Amino acid sequence: MSEQNKLIGEERRAAILSWLTNSGSPLTGGVLADRAGVSRQVIVQDISLLKAKNEPIMATSQGYLLIKDTPQEKKRQRIVACKHTPEQTRHELECIVDQGVTVHNVIVEHPVYGDLEALIMVSDRHDVAQFVNRIETTHAPYLSELTDGVHLHTLEAESTAKLDAAFEALKRNGYIVE
Template sequence: MTTDERRKEIISILKKNTEPITGTELSKKFGVSRQVIVQDIAVIRAEGYNILATSNGYLIPTIDEKKRNIQTIVCSHDRYDQIEEELTIMVDMGAKVLDVIVDHPVYGEIRSSLMIGSRMDIEDFMEKVKKSSAQPLSALTGGEHIHTIEVPNDRAYEKIIRKLKEKGYFINE
C-alpha cells in the first residue's frame, strides 16, 4: 500500500466511525509506526480535513452544526476528584463535553478537545490524567477553565448549571 492509499483509507475509516480511533489502532491496521500515523494525520489536516485529536483518538466530526445545542460553562476547582465529579455531572445530564479552554495571561486561549460523552469516557480520561505526570490545563489558571458542551436541550443545561453551582464549581460569567 502506498502512502497516498494509506492516507485515503485513514480518511475513509475516520469518516465511517462516530467514535475516536487511536493512532496505535491505525498503526497496527496499516503495519506502520504510530509516528507515521501522526504524520499522516498532519498531512490530511493540511489537505483541509477537520480531524480532532481527542484523548481517546482521532475523529472527524459529522454532526450538523445547526441542530446542535452548544453551550459554554465557566468552572473552577483544583483537585482530580473534582474534575471527575464535574465531568460526571455533565454527562449524567446528557451532555457531551467537547473541550476544555483556559485563558492564559501570556498565551491567550488554550483549547484541548475532550469529546467525553459517557462515564466510560470519564474513566478512561481520568486514568490517563492520573497515570501522567502532567497537570490539567486548569492548573495554568488557578483552576479556572471553560468547557464547551453539547446538551440535548435547555432543560438539561439548566440542570447542569444548578448542580455545578451546588458543588461550588460554576463561576458566573
C-alpha cells in the same frame, strides 16, 4: 502488518479516512498505526496532511474522529466558567455528562499564549473514566492547573433544558465561577 503489507503514502491516508468514516468511536494513533503497519508518528504526520487538505478530523482525548455532517437537529452549546481542584475533575465531568450533556472542550487563559483549548469530547461516565485515567497514567497536568483551577468548558446537548440541568448540577457542587 508485515513490511510487505505496509500501506504507503496516499493509499495509507485514504485508508485512514475510510477507517475513521466507518468507526463508531474515536480511533487512537496506535490503533491506526497498527492497521497501517507504520509508527504512530507517521500517523500523526498523515493526520496533519489530511487536515491541511481540509479533511474534518478532530483529535480528542480518546483518539481521532472524523466530523460527520448529520442532518440531525443542531446541538445547543453553552460556555460555563468553572473552578475546582485536579482531584475534583472526575466529579465535575460526571455532573455534566449525567445530564445528557457532552463536554466539548476545556479552555484556559494563559498569560503569554492567550486562550489554550483542548478538545475533551466526553459524553458519558465511561468517557470520563477513560479521560481521567489517561491523565493519571501519563502524569500529565490538567490545563486548569495553569490557572489555579479556573477554566471554561463548552457544553453541547440536544436541548437547553439539558444544558440548564448541567449548569445547576455544577452550581450545586460549587464548581461554577460567578
